[in-house]
Amino acid sequence: MTATPAVKTFVIDGVDASARSEQTILSAAREHNIFIPTLCHLEGLSDVGACRLCLVEVKGARRLLPACTTRVEEGMEITCNSPRIAAYRQMTLQLLFAERNHVCAVCLANRHCELQSLATSLGMTHVEIPYRFPSLSVDISHERFTLDHNRCILCTRCIRVCSEIEGAHTWDLMGRGIQSRVITDLDQPWGESDTCTSCGKCVQVCPTGALFQKNRTGGQCCKDPSFLPYLRTMREEP
Amino acid sequence: MKRTAPMWVIAENRSRGDRTMATLTRPPLPSADKRWMIVQGTMRKHGYSRNALIETLHTVQQSFGFLDKDAIRFVAASLQIPPSQAYGVATFYHLFQLRPPGRHTCQICLGTACYINGAERLMGHAEKQLGIQAGETTPDGEVSLLSVRCVGSCSFAPVAIFDEQVHSYSKVDGLDAQLKAWMKP
Numbered sequence A: 001m002t003a004t005p006a007v008k009t010f011v012i013d014g015v016d017a018s019a020r021s022e023q024t025i026l027s028a029a030r031e032h033n034i035f036i037p038t039l040c041h042l043e044g045l046s047d048v049g050a051c052r053l054c055l056v057e058v059k060g061a062r063r064l065l066p067a068c069t070t071r072v073e074e075g076m077e078i079t080c081n082s083p084r085i086a087a088y089r090q091m092t093l094q095l096l097f098a099e100r101n102h103v104c105a106v107c108l109a110n111r112h113c114e115l116q117s118l119a120t121s122l123g124m125t126h127v128e129i130p131y132r133f134p135s136l137s138v139d140i141s142h143e144r145f146t147l148d149h150n151r152c153i154l155c156t157r158c159i160r161v162c163s164e165i166e167g168a169h170t171w172d173l174m175g176r177g178i179q180s181r182v183i184t185d186l187d188q189p190w191g192e193s194d195t196c197t198s199c200g201k202c203v204q205v206c207p208t209g210a211l212f213q214k215n216r217t218g219g220q221c222c223k224d225p226s227f228l229p230y231l232r233t234m235r236e237e238p
Numbered sequence B: 001m002k003r004t005a006p007m008w009v010i011a012e013n014r015s016r017g018d019r020t021m022a023t024l025t026r027p028p029l030p031s032a033d034k035r036w037m038i039v040q041g042t043m044r045k046h047g048y049s050r051n052a053l054i055e056t057l058h059t060v061q062q063s064f065g066f067l068d069k070d071a072i073r074f075v076a077a078s079l080q081i082p083p084s085q086a087y088g089v090a091t092f093y094h095l096f097q098l099r100p101p102g103r104h105t106c107q108i109c110l111g112t113a114c115y116i117n118g119a120e121r122l123m124g125h126a127e128k129q130l131g132i133q134a135g136e137t138t139p140d141g142e143v144s145l146l147s148v149r150c151v152g153s154c155s156f157a158p159v160a161i162f163d164e165q166v167h168s169y170s171k172v173d174g175l176d177a178q179l180k181a182w183m184k185p
Ligand code: SF4
Pocket: A161, A162, A166, A168, A169, A170, A171, A195, A196, A197, A198, A199, A200, A201, A202, A203
């Protein structure tokens, strides 16, 4: 026997809407065809609120809230698109670009990168923040895949897919703040990882050119994370 | 080669009541060193719960002075935690040291009171003098430089601790002299 889910009613971008109580603002918005940009969110994975691109205004809240991890509540008044939010999102994108070395022209994921296409669709024309140009390594030790820290935006999709879907939990995040990095096992070369099954799921979900298959040229670098919701559904208890 | 499911998957399934998976075996102690028994004791005290990770890493650090990869691997495997996750925790907290400490330690307090009274200048000088960053040890293993957050002596700010000795109202000159005395000629 399942209890009937509670339904919440609220206003989103001026439209009266309703959703089940366990839904997030993001999923409610998508159901109502309202656009909220996202980077770390991926259908089929848990949400962590890492990228802050999905920030929305909720009337009465003192700060902007991430739509992907905030649940809908009765009587909420949500604004998903406003000049203020647009400015914040642009700033967030600029910070992501400035943090590491995103030189799209020479990136394998050029034109297949979610970061790049978001910048285009949100109208980010240039980065005002000075680039940090950190010197970061590239791990080519895995026989089939490459990890380029220069392009990583620390969205943690790879960590979540490897842990939640593949069950290998090869990836995790080490350090904190500006020193944070994704690692495989004990910060060892990926090719020497004991836990990696070489399934390639992390490569498919990575939104940037940080993870890619070897021996592919630019045009073949497309990623396809569409297997995720399918796997989730098929694994659900009957 | 048939792969068995990783241990944390087995552990998760078991906690959901799945008894069909292989039984868990705990890893052997990394060496005959008695200190591993102390580490094991901490884990046993907590019933090998995954929540005991930080507590256990503390025990390792207290017993060995630092955490190396073998130690993290052993603790992770014993508690059925993915190695990458344990490593992430160990590197997240400043309290954990991943390298052996130097012969001498220079701790500089960067708590609020000390900060206001110029602790940052002290730290900057020490880093320049030793040629390392806070949290590191000189290549010759002589001096470790650490930053600490408020050691409870705010009225003596800025505070520096050379080995076990607390120095009140620290000045660049005094720091400089101490570091020079420690550094090999
Ligand atoms: S290839 Fe598969 S098992 Fe290996 S790190 Fe990526 S998701 Fe994890």
